[in-house]
Amino acid sequence: MDVLVIGAGAVGLTTAISLAEAGLSVTIRTAVLPEQTTSVAAGAVWGAVKVGPADRVLEWARAGLEVLSKLAAEPGTGVRMAAGREVSRVPLEPYYWTPLLADLRPCEDSELPDGFADGWHYTAPLATMPVYLGYLRARFERAGGTLEVSPVASLAALAGAAPVIVNCSGAAAHDLVPDPAVVPVRGQVVIAANPGVEEFLINRDPEPPWIVYMFPHGDQILLGGTNDEGNWDTEPDTEVAERIIAGCAAIEPRLRGAEILGHRVGLRPWRPEVRLESEPLGGGVLWHNYGHGGAGISLSWGCAAEITRSVLG
């Protein structure tokens, strides 16, 4: 084995694919299967929210946009190009990374829901995470990789296990590294039958810990959500789910009475800065690739490429 990757969320899988497709022999060790990770709860639209530092994020976001846009053109990846709006009741400035979006434009008044004052409209890659994670796992295995469900108790104990180890443990890095700078930002979402919504919508009103958004995925729609900092609870909360549904239905009345199909909870691995750097471990190298906050799906390909370039020298 040339490389051991810890973690099979979006970050671990894309890192492992990038290394395996470069010709290296890669094994993933993960505590849970991809469909049980935080990554499966994501919306998941391309964007760089709740993540830093801005200069490195911009490059990772650019790389992620390119790869995800290509995947959107391939059948079976779970990724498609989707149109949608970000709206607010107060004036809304585009983010520093929105110039990467080719068709970003201000919303027409007729495109703003009742009571909203500002917003923009754009097209971006949108991933249906259960499908996308299945695609990533299959692609990794096609490249010769092996995935083992086998929790790692300590990074130090892995010395000598492989010349290169990559730590993609998400919020669990808080204890595994240990790294107190990593804080979980709990996100709960509701999966409902889609009453015919075609465009995604994100309400950017600053109302922490609440945020209202909806992402259509064919005959289902993912409704959110929460940004609950410091909360490690991965069980769905019924009252939170009811508030999510009411918040979305207040903006999109067709959601009133929609059939509820499921609930998901994920812990965004928030850190002031993504940790993407290496350190010696035994005679080998330990890479860290965690702390992607609210943008791990969007940035993961860029981070993976940076590690692969360094590993290949």
Ligand SMILES: Cc1cc2nc3c(=O)[nH]c(=O)nc-3n(C[C@H](O)[C@H](O)[C@H](O)COP(=O)(O)OP(=O)(O)OC[C@H]3O[C@@H](n4cnc5c(N)ncnc54)[C@H](O)[C@@H]3O)c2cc1C
């Ligand atoms: C509700 C919600 C909505 C989101 N929306 C978006 C969005 O629209 N766009 C976007 O880009 N991002 C979004 N995100 C953020 C994104 O989901 C995360 O940044 C991303 O999933 C982090 O991926 P990860 O692989 O680092 O972590 P995870 O998915 O948490 O994976 C961590 C992996 O490490 C493994 N692991 C942990 N500890 C150990 C151990 N001791 N031994 C072995 N394995 C271990 C776990 O089993 C798991 O496989 C959203 C997140 C949430 C919760």
